[in-house]
Amino acid sequence: MGIKSTAAVWTGKFTTKILKLVGSGGTSLPGKVVLKICPDILGHLAQDMKIICVTGTNGKTTTCHVIRDMIEANGNTVFCNDAGANLLNGVVSAFVNEANLSGKIDKDYALLECDEAALKSIVQHFDKLDVTAVVTNIFRDQLDRYGEVLTTVNKIRAGLEQLPNVKLVLNADCSLTTSLNDLSHSEIYYYGVNGPLYEGTSSDISDAVYCIHCKTKYQYEYRTFGHLGGFYCEKCGYKRQAAQVGLTSVIQWKDASSVVEMDVFGNNMEAEVCLPGGYNLYNALAATTIAKLIGLSEDRIVSVLGGLTTHFGRMEQVKLGEGMLNLVLVKNPAGFNEVLQFLIQQKPSGNIVFGLNDNYADGKDISWIYDVEFERLTEHAAGAKHFYFTGKRAYDMQLRLKYADFDTEKFSVEKDYKTLITQLHQSGEQTFLVLSYTCMLEFRDKLAEFVPLKKYES
Numbered sequence: 001m002g003i004k005s006t007a008a009v010w011t012g013k014f015t016t017k018i019l020k021l022v023g024s025g026g027t028s029l030p031g032k033v034v035l036k037i038c039p040d041i042l043g044h045l046a047q048d049m050k051i052i053c054v055t056g057t058n059g060k061t062t063t064c065h066v067i068r069d070m071i072e073a074n075g076n077t078v079f080c081n082d083a084g085a086n087l088l089n090g091v092v093s094a095f096v097n098e099a100n101l102s103g104k105i106d107k108d109y110a111l112l113e114c115d116e117a118a119l120k121s122i123v124q125h126f127d128k129l130d131v132t133a134v135v136t137n138i139f140r141d142q143l144d145r146y147g148e149v150l151t152t153v154n155k156i157r158a159g160l161e162q163l164p165n166v167k168l169v170l171n172a173d174c175s176l177t178t179s180l181n182d183l184s185h186s187e188i189y190y191y192g193v194n195g196p197l198y199e200g201t202s203s204d205i206s207d208a209v210y211c212i213h214c215k216t217k218y219q220y221e222y223r224t225f226g227h228l229g230g231f232y233c234e235k236c237g238y239k240r241q242a243a244q245v246g247l248t249s250v251i252q253w254k255d256a257s258s259v260v261e262m263d264v265f266g267n268n269m270e271a272e273v274c275l276p277g278g279y280n281l282y283n284a285l286a287a288t289t290i291a292k293l294i295g296l297s298e299d300r301i302v303s304v305l306g307g308l309t310t311h312f313g314r315m316e317q318v319k320l321g322e323g324m325l326n327l328v329l330v331k332n333p334a335g336f337n338e339v340l341q342f343l344i345q346q347k348p349s350g351n352i353v354f355g356l357n358d359n360y361a362d363g364k365d366i367s368w369i370y371d372v373e374f375e376r377l378t379e380h381a382a383g384a385k386h387f388y389f390t391g392k393r394a395y396d397m398q399l400r401l402k403y404a405d406f407d408t409e410k411f412s413v414e415k416d417y418k419t420l421i422t423q424l425h426q427s428g429e430q431t432f433l434v435l436s437y438t439c440m441l442e443f444r445d446k447l448a449e450f451v452p453l454k455k456y457e458s
Contacts, residue, residue: 002044004037004038005038005040005041005044005045005103006101006102006103007037007038008034008037008038008041008096009034009041009045009096009099009101009103010101011033011034011037012030012031012033012034012092012093012096012097013030013096013097013101015029015030015033016030016093016096016097028085028087028089028090028093029089029093030092030093030096030097031085031088031089031090031091031092031093031094031096032089032092034092034093034096035088035089035092040125041092041095041096042091042092042095042122042125042126043125043126044103045095045096045099045103045105046095046105046110046125046126046129047129048104048105049105049107049108049109049110049129050108050109050110050129050130050131050132051109051110051112051126051129051130051131051132052067052109052110052111052112052131052132052133052134052290053112053114053119053122053123053131053132053133053134054067054111054112054113054114054133054134054136054286055113055114055115055116055119055133055134055135055136055156055159056116056134056135056136056137056138056156056171056177057116057136057137057138057139057140057152057332057334058136058137058139058279058331058332058334058335059136059137059279059280059282059283059286060086060113060114060136061113061311061314062275062280062283062311062314063134063136063283063286063287064080064111064112064113065308065311066275066283066284066286066287066304066305066308067111067134067286067287067290067291068080068111069287069304069307069308070287070288070290070291070294070296070301070304071108071109071111071290071294073291073296073300073301073303073304074291074294074295074296074300076108076109076294077106077107077108077109078107078108078109078110078111079094079098079105079107079109079110079111080094080110080111080112080113081093081094081112081113082094086112086113086114086115086118087115087118088118088121088122091112091114091118091122094112095110114159116138116152116155116156117152117155119155119156119158119159119160120155120158120159120162122159123159123160123162123163124159124162126163127162127163127164130165131163131165131166131167132166132167132168132169132290132293133160133163133166133167133168133169134169134286134289134290135156135168135169135170135171135177135180136171136177136282136283136286137171137173137174137176137177137226137228137282137334138152138153138156138174138176138177138207138208139207139226139227139332139333139334139335140206140207140332140333140334140368140371149176149207149208150176150212152176153176153177153179153180153212156180157180157183160180160183160185161183164184164185165185165186166185167185167187167188167189167293168180168181168183168185168187168188168189169189169190169191169286169289169290169293170188170189170190170191170241171190171191171192171228171282171286172190172191172192172240172241172242172243172246173192173193173224173228173229173230173231173240173282174208174227174228175208175211175212175218175227175231175238175240176207176208176212176227178190178240178241179212179213179238181241189244189245189289189293190241190242190243190244190245191243191244191245191246191282191285191286191288191289192240192243192245192246192247192282192285193224193228193229193246193247193281193282193285194243194246194247194248194263195222195230195248195249196222196223196224196229197224197225197250197278197281198250198253198278198341198345206227206333206371207226207227207334208227209227211233211235211236211238212238213233213236213238214233214235214236214238216233216234216235216236218231218232218233219231219232219233219234220232224278225278225279225334225337225338225341226334226337226338227334228282243263243285244264244265244289244292245262245263245264245265245285245288245289245292246262246263246285247260247261247262247281247285248261248262248263248268249261250278250281251270253345255276255346256274256275256276256310256315256317257272257273257274257275257276258272258273258276258278258281259271259272259273260272260273260281262285262288264288264292264298264301265292267298269298269301269302270302271301271302271305271306272305272306273305273306273308274305274306274307274308274309275308275310275314275315276310276315276342277315277338277339277341277342278338278341278342279335279338280314280315284305284308288301288305291304314328314329315327315328315342318447318451318453319451320421320424320425320431320447320450320451321425321426321428322428323350323424323425323427323428323429323430323431324430324431325424325431325433325447326430326431326432326433327433327435327440327443327444328342328432328433328434328435329435329436329437329440330434330435330436331362331363331436331437332368333368333371333372336369336372336434337372337373337376339434340372340373340374340376340377341376343377343380343381343432343434344376344377344380346432347380347381347383348381348383348384348430348432349383349384349385349429349430350384350385350386350427350429350430350431350432351384351385351386351387351388351424351427351429351430351431351432352381352384352386352387352388352431352432352433352434353387353388353389353390353420353424353431353432353433353434353435354387354388354389354390354394354397354398354401354434354435355389355390355391355394355397355433355434355435355436355439355440355443356369356389356391356392356393356394356396356397356435356436356439357391357392357393357436357437357438357439357442358392358393359392359438361437361438362436362437362438362439366393366396369396369397369400370400372400374400374401374404374406375404375405377404378404378405378406381406382407384410385410385427385429386410386412386427386429387401387406387407387410387411387412388412388413388414388420388423388424389401389411389412389413389414390413390414390415390417390420390435390439390443391415391435391436391439392415392439394413394414394415395413398411398413417442417443417445417446417447418446418449420443421443421446421447421450425450
């Protein structure tokens with residue numbers, strides 16, 4: 001560490017302390033200040049560590065949490081950008097906060113959630129380091145920021161091209177993610193689901209209909225959700241790759257977990273994954289792949305998967321009076337359709353709250369809600385007592401469900417979160433809250449005035 005980089009660390013730590021004193025989380029601004037002083041600070045701070053980057057549209061945060069548990073179960077130390085600040089400034093802030101005053105980070109691994117569009121600016125500092133990159137999937141998400149899916153995959157590609165020795169862990173079921181295997185890397189590992197997850201999956205495959213190489217329409221041996229599954233192109237032969245870590249069957253679905261059988265590098269393994277919903281199985285498979293690469297035994301992998309807990313907005317459960325709140329984050333059609341599948345399995349009999357904002361972090365364009373197949377839920381949610389709508393675009397969401405033929409006699413719009421929480425408390429019913437990102441942040445801030453919650457900075 002030179003004088004400039006050391007001064008940058010001190011300045012970043014001082015900035016963080018001041019921000020916290022005035023009540024700010026301080027997850028991005030310190031990084032911005034540090035980069036002004038030392039633009040290559042990441043290269044200095046990370047030089048003695050192994051790096052694991054997780055990027056992709058859906059599942060980054062949960063995948064990181066599971067990987068962290070796997071690393072710690074292996075007896076290694078790790079730090080993460082836990083606050084969810086996954087742009088360059090936030091990643092720099094996380095490194096600076098972890099460093100001592102001499103710029104040393106006494107950890108084995110840095111585990112980084114990386115925004116797809118920011119990946120290049122982050123990993124350009126890691127070209128000579130031991131880096132493993134997990135790419136979860138690519139779906140349409142915030143079109144006004146990312147553009148279409150081919151733009152997103154090219155942004156990820158541009159980042160990975162800077163890492164000549166990177167180990168890639170790719171979702172075999174995503175035709176867009178798998179296309180990154182044409183990069184000149186020596187080690188590529190795949191994870192995926194080896195058959196359909198459940199009956200009645202969404203019919204939406206609009207994100208990747210045509211072969212990324214020859215533009216012929218994909219065929220499928222099976223589908224899991226969205227465009228994920230056993231894809232193949234009849235013309236050029238591009239197809240799903242065999243997964244080193246593959247889910248072979250779901251033995252039992254439970255309310256908050258599932259018992260599954262997996263093929264892990266040729267060995268059969270049964271485990272209970274204590275995360276709800278089929279889409280979380282992909283996150284567990286990605287983390288299991290990393291676990292095997294770092295040398296964690298299968299017994300310990302099973303133990304970690306069986307002890308998982310939900311985190312901010314990812315099927316997070318909160319007790320409110322006599323009722324239980326289930327907080328579910330949504331941000332794009334594919335993820336929302338999977339949440340609907342989860343609700344279909346639950347057959348809700350209490351309340352369902354739909355919250356939608358159109359702030360920058362949500363995406364200003366909310367027309368994507370018309371690509372969500374709410375009609376699949378109409379019959380299965382008929383037993384729900386009430387449907388609430390909240391957020392800046394509450395009336396847009398209410399209209400969308402009216403078009404889906406939900407019972408409008410059960411509709412209520414309530415944009416004041418405290419009033420809504422009071423009504424949910426008084427009802428005493430189980431409630432599923434399906435909220436966009438900033439809506440989730442705002443709701444949880446108000447909910448913390450009613451019940452103790454773990455604080456998540458943004």
